[in-house]
Amino acid sequence: MKKITYSCCEIDNQPLKVKMMHIPEKEPKVTLVGAGPGSKDLITVKGLTVLQQADVILYDALVSKELLMGIDATVPKIYVGKRCSEHSFTQDDINMLLVEKAFEYGHAVRLKGGDPFVFGRASEEIEYVESFGIPVTVVPGITSAISVPASQGIPVTKRGISSSFWVMTATKHDGSFSEDLKYASQSSATMVILMGVRKLWEITNEVSKYRGSLMPIALIQNGTLDSESCTIATLGTMENHISSIDIRKPGIIIIGNVVAEHPSFFEEEVLRVLHSNI
Numbered sequence: 369m370k371k372i373t374y375s376c377c378e379i380d381n382q383p384l385k386v387k388m389m390h391i392p393e394k395e396p397k398v399t400l401v402g403a404g405p406g407s408k409d410l411i412t413v414k415g416l417t418v419l420q421q422a423d424v425i426l427y428d429a430l431v432s433k434e435l436l437m438g439i440d441a442t443v444p445k446i447y448v449g450k451r452c453s454e455h456s457f458t459q460d461d462i463n464m465l466l467v468e469k470a471f472e473y474g475h476a477v478r479l480k481g482g483d484p485f486v487f488g489r490a491s492e493e494i495e496y497v498e499s500f501g502i503p504v505t506v507v508p509g510i511t512s513a514i515s516v517p518a519s520q521g522i523p524v525t526k527r528g529i530s531s532s533f534w535v536m537t538a539t540k541h542d543g544s545f546s547e548d549l550k551y552a553s554q555s556s557a558t559m560v561i562l563m564g565v566r567k568l569w570e571i572t573n574e575v576s577k578y579r580g581s582l583m584p585i586a587l588i589q590n591g592t593l594d595s596e597s598c599t600i601a602t603l604g605t606m607e608n609h610i611s612s613i614d615i616r617k618p619g620i621i622i623i624g625n626v627v628a629e630h631p632s633f634f635e636e637e638v639l640r641v642l643h644s645n646i
């Protein structure tokens with residue numbers, strides 16, 4: 369039976385207690401590793417090396433299960449995902465578990481989808497873990513914001529078409545619509561919108577006020593996985609697809625003329641014109 373002790377620290381003047389299962393044989397340390405967008409081989413070489421050295425792994429919902437299957441079966445792998453349909457961990461649960469597991473096992477790897485610093489709440493985890501005197505390092509990952517469009521042949525910039533891109537979320541932490549959406553719509557930047565599938569209808573409405581109904585839009589879901597799907601339309605025609613979209617799948621919305629680089633954009637456009645004339 370393992371001996372249970374407690375470690376305390378203060379955050380915002382509030383004392384916090386974290387359970388330590390035993391006096392660790394190894395020095396506790398934490399590494400945040402970006403797992404990439406989903407495909408198991410889109411993790412970096414450094415990320416994979418660190419993963420193979422882990423004593424315990426805490427992983428997100430969007431992390432490849434195949435990637436984890438390649439890691440030593442004796443290394444505990446703890447799911448700490450926040451997806452709506454599954455058992456959900458709060459950020460506080462995750463922070464605490466990370467500290468507990470580092471004290472219990474030694475090297476805890478926090479495996480996060482994409483890049484830890486892109487809508488990944490990495491800073492909160494680092495601040496919490498470091499407040500216990502545990503050292504933290506970060507291994508960057510390939511963000512879905514760029515790699516998922518790329519997997520469909522959509523460049524986020526292209527000479528003469530788009531000279532910048534704006535990565536944003538549709539919803540702010542209080543659930544309200546992000547104002548950046550309006551500001552980005554008024555620019556000529558390619559818009560890359562994460563966590564927006566459930567708001568697709570509101571997004572197309574809002575953006576078409578500034579960019580017009582002919583602006584190309586793509587929704588890519590389960591990007592870089594075998595189950596990847598892609599819907600190509602214009603802001604004006606996207607509503608025809610909304611009822612057939614599975615909103616439970618993670619998706620990236622791309623709005624801008626670069627979407628016309630998608631191999632099937634013009635084919636779809638011709639079909640749209642033909643159907644509109646019937």
Ligand SMILES: C[S@@+](CC[C@H](N)C(=O)[O-])C[C@H]1O[C@@H](n2cnc3c(N)ncnc32)[C@H](O)[C@@H]1O
Nearest residue numbers: 406482483486511512562563590591618619620
């Ligand atoms: C909490 S954010 C984390 C982003 C991550 N840190 C990154 O750099 O890619 C999760 C959102 O990223 C997007 N996303 C992540 N992986 C994706 C994938 N394989 N296909 C489509 N969208 C993805 C979705 O918009 C999803 O809701």
